[in-house]
Amino acid sequence: MTDWVRDLSFTARGALTTLGATTLFLLDLVSRIPRVFVRRFGLVVAQIYNAGALSLTIVMVSGFFVGMVLGLQGFDSLSRFDAEESLGAVAALSLFKELGPVITALLFAGRAGTAIASEIGLMRATDQLVAMEMMAVDPVNRVIVPRFLGGIIAMPLLVAIFNGIGITGTYLVGVSVMGVDSGVFWSQLHANVDFADVVEGIVKSLVFGGVASLLAVYEGYTCIPSAEGVGRATTRTVVSTAVSVLILDYLITSALI
């Protein structure tokens, strides 16, 4: 076997092992959700707030600019087909079905995901998780599951905010700058965006939120308990979330179209 084949098979096996371990971790978390929801609801709410608040500003700013760029690019492309009046519909479809969930997930991973991973990693490195075990408190229920749930619940809310502000950005550019008629913008949007499109967006935000939160808590929880280990866990959170989200995006889209 040549070296690169061996490297490749090694990498592939590593990836499969990680995938398996993550899946088992996920099943464990899911089996604990009902208990945590009932007994530690306050913690879950705090984590929704935490994850949401961390990412809110960058989601809003990014949404606005993505929306404005869509306004410019959309207008430019559509005008080549004499279809500028469809700008509202095209922007809404792009945002709801693709850009909203995907970009929000990437931003979430970069902001909240890294914070969660490093926080949990630090807790592991400084024996806080073991200390909880010794105080007869299950650290997975106390620390991990609330953060996981908080992320899953915060993501669709963030996506909705991203989409709302994005559409506003498109509207501002399309209507005020490029001169698309305001009434046409909205009526086209209403006429062409179906319930199924909205559902696709919601499904994606839930799945991406789940993946981003899962990878953040997994990387933090399993990190090597040292400063370097925590750093690496943080990086891996962003990278693996980005790759997973883009792959899943393709799979979900192809399944729903």
Add this chain to the structure above:
Amino acid sequence: MLEADSEILVDIRGLSFSRGDRKIFDGLDMEIRRGEVAAIMGPSGTGKTTLLRLITGQLVPDEGTVTLNGLVVKDQPRDKLFEMRREIGMLFQQGALLTDFDVYENVAFPLREHTNLSERLLRRVVLTKLHAVGLRGAARLYPSELSGGMARRVALARAIVMDPELLIYDEPFSGLDPISLGVVLRLIRQINDALGTTSIIVSHDVKETATVADRSFLISDGKVVASGSPQQLRVDRSEFVRQFILGLADGPVPFHYPAPDYREQLLSREES
């Protein structure tokens, strides 16, 4: 099997445990009596912290058993293990305070998790324990704002807040100034005598430990090599005990972590 109210609280029989290829314990036996202050001493890296983890069920022995209050630790299901741990207070070597919470909430944490005390009562308990370690005034500081010694004292307050049956201290003396050291020594004795607690102190500070312990166990090479009251150990003639108690570099205790031959390794070209 022991009666639950037997005189022995912690009974360790034929304990073996390895990390990788390295055998850390090899048939270790130890009995800790109810109500005593027992010290586990040994050179750095002999596995004192590991032994505590085996006693509390964080690690599972390869062979042998640890019996706590008549129950074999490794046979307990998780919820039973957690129930046992509510009766154990542990001071971690590095403190292990929860960085999200201030000092007050750190000490209150076990109470909030396991009791339904009213806020008033909880406050009274927490402040009493903080007062005992001299840090009532630091209640609203965060762990990052504490010195190492202060963090250790907060961790001590947290370990005793549930009035546990067994208190385990991992290196309680390192990093303390002489005054705090005196306070902590007295505190350990007081808690033990006033509440009828059993205490296990892990330490390599021979002098300090001798002033507070009823009995000491010296471990080396995975076994208990000597045990007895501090007075007994002081007059013990065996080479190991003399070396450890007097702090000599030469003697039967290996100062070095197992390693290849020094001279050979320095002269060889390969990295290892």
